Amino acid sequence: xxxxxxxxxxxxxxxxxxxxxxxxxxxxxxxxxxxxxxxxxxxxxxxxxxxxxxxxxxxxxxxxxxxxxxxxxxxxxxxxxxxxxxxxxxxxxxxxxxxxxxxxxxxxxxxxxxxxxxxxxxxxxxxxxxxxxxxxxxxxxxxxxxxxxxxxxxxxxxxxxxxxxxxxxxxxxxxxxxxx
Amino acid sequence: xxxxxxxxxxxxxxxxxxxxxxxxxxxxxxxxxxxxxxxxxxxxxxxxxxxxxxxxxxxxxxxxxxxxxxxxxxxxxxxxxxxxxxxxxxxxxxxxxxxxxxxxxxxxxxxxxxxxxxxxxxxxxxxxxxxxxxxxxxxxxxxxxxxxxxxxxxxxxxxxxxxxxxxxxxxxxxxxx
Numbered sequence: 087x088x089x090x091x092x093x094x095x096x097x098x099x100x101x102x103x104x105x106x107x108x109x110x111x112x113x114x115x116x117x118x119x120x121x122x123x124x125x126x127x128x129x130x131x132x133x134x135x136x137x138x139x140x141x142x143x144x145x146x147x148x149x150x151x152x153x154x155x156x157x158x159x160x161x162x163x164x165x166x167x168x169x170x171x172x173x174x175x176x177x178x179x180x181x182x183x184x185x186x187x188x189x190x191x192x193x194x195x196x197x198x199x200x201x202x203x204x205x206x207x208x209x210x211x212x213x214x215x216x217x218x219x220x221x222x223x224x225x226x227x228x229x230x231x232x233x234x235x236x237x238x239x240x241x242x243x244x245x246x247x248x249x250x251x252x253x254x255x256x257x258x259x260x261x262x263x264x265x266x
Numbered sequence: 267x268x269x270x271x272x273x274x275x276x277x278x279x280x281x282x283x284x285x286x287x288x289x290x291x292x293x294x295x296x297x298x299x300x301x302x303x304x305x306x307x308x309x310x311x312x313x314x315x316x317x318x319x320x321x322x323x324x325x326x327x328x329x330x331x332x333x334x335x336x337x338x339x340x341x342x343x344x345x346x347x348x349x350x351x352x353x354x355x356x357x358x359x360x361x362x363x364x365x366x367x368x369x370x371x372x373x374x375x376x377x378x379x380x381x382x383x384x385x386x387x388x389x390x391x392x393x394x395x396x397x398x399x400x401x402x403x404x405x406x407x408x409x410x411x412x413x414x415x416x417x418x419x420x421x422x423x424x425x426x427x428x429x430x431x432x433x434x435x436x437x438x439x440x441x442x443x
Binding site: 095169190234235240241 | 287289295296297298299300301304305307308309310311312320322323325326342344345346369371391393395397398399400401402405406416417419421439440441442443
C-alpha cells in the first residue's frame with residue numbers, strides 16, 4: 087500500500103490531484119489517502135480510496151505498513167517517516183495558493199531534500215519523478231537510522247526543568263524553615 | 267532527612283520527601299506533537315501531564331513508557347480563527363488552573379502559546395521549543411511568546427543568528443532529529 091497524508095489541518099488538492107493522476111496511469115499498488123476535508127470545490131480523487139481523518143492508531147498502522155508515504159512537507163510526516171526508515175515523498179504547501187498560512191514548508195522541503203529516504207517534489211510537475219524514485223528506493227532499503235533528538239537539546243531542557251527548579255525549591259524551603 | 271529539634275530528636279517534616287516537579291508538556295496535533303514526544307527524555311522523573319488538541323493521543327502517554335496519569339485534550343485552533351482561539355484559550359486556562367505546573371514545556375502552536383503565557387502569569391517557568399519546520403524564521407507563536415519564555419529555543423542555528431541585533435534572540439541547542 088502507498089499511504090498518502092496531507093496532515094491534520096487543511097486539504098491539499100494539488101498533491102491529491104498529482105497522486106490521482108500518477109496512480110491512474112500505471113500498475114501501481116493500492117493507494118490509500120488521509121486527505122482532511124476537501125473544500126466545497128475541493129478535488130476528490132477517483133483512483134484511490136481515502137478518508138478525511140484517521141485515529142492515531144490506524145494512522146500509525148497505515149503509515150508503518152506502507153511501502154512508501156506521500157505527504158505534504160509537514161514535520162509530523164517527515165519525522166515519522168525518518169524514525170521508521172520509510173521512504174517519503176514530500177510536496178510543500180504554498181501560501182499563495184491558500185494551502186497554508188505561510189511558505190515555511192518550502193524551506194522545510196529544501197532543508198530535508200538531502201536526507202536519505204526523503205524525495206522532494208517542489209511542485210506537481212515534479213511529483214511523478216519523485217514518487218517513482220521513492221518506489222525504487224524501497225528495493226534498496228534504507229539504513230534504518232532513527233533520528234535521535236540531539237542530546238544537547240534534551241540536556242538543555244532537562245537541566246532547565248530540574249536544576250533550576252531544585253535550586254528554587256531549596257531557596258524556598260530554606261526560607262520556610264528559618265523560623266523553626 | 268528532617269529537622270533537628272532542640273532535644274536532638276529528628277522530627278520528620280510531613281511530606282518532606284521531595285516532591286516530583288510538576289511539568290505540563292503541551293503541543294497541538296500533528297508535527298508539534300511528534301516533536302514533543304521526541305523530547306520525552308528531558309522530563310523523565312518529573313510529575314508529568316500532557317495537553318494536546320487530539321484526544322486520540324491519550325493512549326500514547328497514559329500508562330505506557332514515560333507514563334503519565336494525566337492527559338488533557340482541548341479543541342484545536344489557529345491564529346486566523348478568532349472564536350476558536352478564544353474558546354481554546356479558556357480551555358487551556360482551565361487546565362493550567364487544575365494542574366498548577368512548575369514548568370510548562372511546549373513545541374507549539376497556539377495551544378502551546380496559551381499554555382506558556384498563562385503558565386508564566388501563574389509563575390511557572392516556561393520553555394518554548396520552536397518547531398523544526400521553521401527553518402528560516404521563528405513561527406508566529408514563537409515570536410509572540412518571546413517575552414514569556416524563560417528558555418526560548420529554535421531548532422535551526424540560522425534562526426538563532428538571524429535575529430535583529432539588540433533584540434533578544436532564541437537559542438539554538440540542537441534539534442529533535
